[in-house]
Amino acid sequence: xxxxxxxxxxxxxxxxxxxxxxxxxxxxxxxxxxxxxxxxxxxxxxxxxxxxxxxxxxxxxxxxxxxxxxxxxxxxxxxxxxxxxxxxxxxxxxxxxxxxxxxxxxxxxxxxxxxxxxxxxxxxxxxxxxxxxxxxxxxxxxxxxxxxxxxxxxxxxxxxxxxxxxxxxxxxxxxxxxxxxxxxxxxxxx
Amino acid sequence: xxxxxxxxxxxxxxxxxxxxxxxxxxxxxxxxxxxxxxxxxxxxxxxxxxxxxxxxxxxxxxxxxxxxxxxxxxxxxxxxxxxxxxxxxxxxxxxxxxxxxxxxxxxxxxxxxxxxxxxxxxxxxxxxxxxxxxxxxxxxxxxxxxxxxxxxxxxxxxxxxxxxxxxxxxxxxxxxxxxxxxxxxxxxxx
DNA sequence: CGTCTATTTGAATGTACTCAAAAGCGGTGG
DNA sequence: CCACCGCTTTTGAGTACATTCAAATAGACG
Numbered sequence: 001x002x003x004x005x006x007x008x009x010x011x012x013x014x015x016x017x018x019x020x021x022x023x024x025x026x027x028x029x030x031x032x033x034x035x036x037x038x039x040x041x042x043x044x045x046x047x048x049x050x051x052x053x054x055x056x057x058x059x060x061x062x063x064x065x066x067x068x069x070x071x072x073x074x075x076x077x078x079x080x081x082x083x084x085x086x087x088x089x090x091x092x093x094x095x096x097x098x099x100x101x102x103x104x105x106x107x108x109x110x111x112x113x114x115x116x117x118x119x120x121x122x123x124x125x126x127x128x129x130x131x132x133x134x135x136x137x138x139x140x141x142x143x144x145x146x147x148x149x150x151x152x153x154x155x156x157x158x159x160x161x162x163x164x165x166x167x168x169x170x171x172x173x174x175x176x177x178x179x180x181x182x183x184x185x186x187x188x189x190x
Numbered sequence: 191x192x193x194x195x196x197x198x199x200x201x202x203x204x205x206x207x208x209x210x211x212x213x214x215x216x217x218x219x220x221x222x223x224x225x226x227x228x229x230x231x232x233x234x235x236x237x238x239x240x241x242x243x244x245x246x247x248x249x250x251x252x253x254x255x256x257x258x259x260x261x262x263x264x265x266x267x268x269x270x271x272x273x274x275x276x277x278x279x280x281x282x283x284x285x286x287x288x289x290x291x292x293x294x295x296x297x298x299x300x301x302x303x304x305x306x307x308x309x310x311x312x313x314x315x316x317x318x319x320x321x322x323x324x325x326x327x328x329x330x331x332x333x334x335x336x337x338x339x340x341x342x343x344x345x346x347x348x349x350x351x352x353x354x355x356x357x358x359x360x361x362x363x364x365x366x367x368x369x370x371x372x373x374x375x376x377x378x379x380x
Numbered sequence: 381c382g383t384c385t386a387t388t389t390g391a392a393t394g395t396a397c398t399c400a401a402a403a404g405c406g407g408t409g410g
Numbered sequence: 411c412c413a414c415c416g417c418t419t420t421t422g423a424g425t426a427c428a429t430t431c432a433a434a435t436a437g438a439c440g
Contacts, residue, residue, distance in 0.1 A: 064336075087318075123310065123313055126317060127316060135273050137328060137331060144331070144335070146253035149427080170387090180387075181428095181431095182429070184389080338396095369398085370418080371397080371419085372397070383438100385436105387434105387435080387436070390433090390434105394428085397424105397425080398423100401422090403418105403421090404419070406417085408414085408415085410412090
């Protein structure tokens with residue numbers, strides 16, 4: 001069962017009883033996204049968060065010149081959402097779509113908050129992974145500010161070797177904040 | 191009382207009883223930092239988080255060439271910490287110091303976690319402000335990737351007019367990810 | 381095999397940096 | 411009150427990193 005992946009993920013941080021597992025399970029929806037299909041589109045109320053159990057999704061911002069800037073990739077065992085829309089209820093500014101055929105477990109913000117009331121353990125779990133998320137994006141921001149593109153790419157390969165194999169170069173470039181042409185030059189020289 | 195500022199901050203998100211307030215109060219330490227003095231230094235175990243009640247602090251990373259990159263400013267009513275060290279217990283990679291004479295309320299990670307056990311409301315509060323923190327830093331990362339320096343500066347002025355008045359140009363430049371010389375050129379018509 | 385997309389390569393360009401020097405500003409002591 | 415010191419800001423010329431645009435090549439997929 002794909003939900004076991006989520007249970008395992010949660011149990012890295014807190015311990016769950018069978019009852020809590022089934023409670024959580026009741027609050028989730030399973031959904032598949034075919035390659036290129038959207039989970040979230042800019043302008044929508046994106047009140048769902050997705051836990052990927054198979055495949056790969058990405059969240060990205062399209063700037064005023066039409067360029068895409070990727071905030072996050074989510075392969076198996078990762079959560080992805082437009083946190084702004086999800087937590088505040090405002091219109092999403094991000095798009096989230098599937099880079100591969102993808103299976104995910106969805107939870108609505110409403111259900112998530114209910115879950116927190118019924119069982120504060122889950123609030124602890126999300127507090128912890130949100131803390132981890134902050135640390136990770138802070139690191140990324142500092143890397144972007146302090147390193148040149150070839151170094152950022154080297155770090156990316158080191159940190160996410162699987163993504164480097166699995167994703168097309170355009171996507172990696174849009175994550176690193178450089179053009180695909182320049183990434184090509186980095187790969188084939190320095 | 192300076193702790194009232196914190197209570198007000200918390201009560202934007204959850205409701206506190208007097209008992210809970212005094213409980214929180216017992217877990218906090220009041221501390222002052224003179225201008226240029228450190229709250230956290232790279233290499234330390236930075237197991238305290240600070241809520242600034244007066245003055246201004248900054249967290250920053252010093253890269254291998256000795257350049258400072260500012261992650262966050264914290265004036266009155268803001269929390270600041272090396273989240274990585276605070277949450278994982280590892281050695282800090284950031285420095286945090288006072289840009290002005292500063293007063294802050296400190297909470298140790300240990301006490302914070304105790305507080306969560308005694309009263310899950312506080313875990314909710316920190317879950318919420320951590321969510322808000324993610325949204326804010328995600329926006330900043332996307333701005334850095336999609337905007338030119340003059341636009342980033344314009345947004346900074348619009349978003350933090352007080353900081354723009356209150357901070358020296360070198361600090362703002364180190365936050366925006368540009369050199370002080372270039373910020374000078376932007377300000378004087380660029 | 382043909383079409384569509386992704387990648388490679390190169391020349392010209394742009395954004396921001398480096399380095400250096402000058403000018404402004406604030407605090408301190410004479 | 412003025413003179414000096416240290417620090418920040420300004421300004422300019424030359425340079426580095428990365429982009430843009432265009433065209434050629436390679437891959438993927440029906």
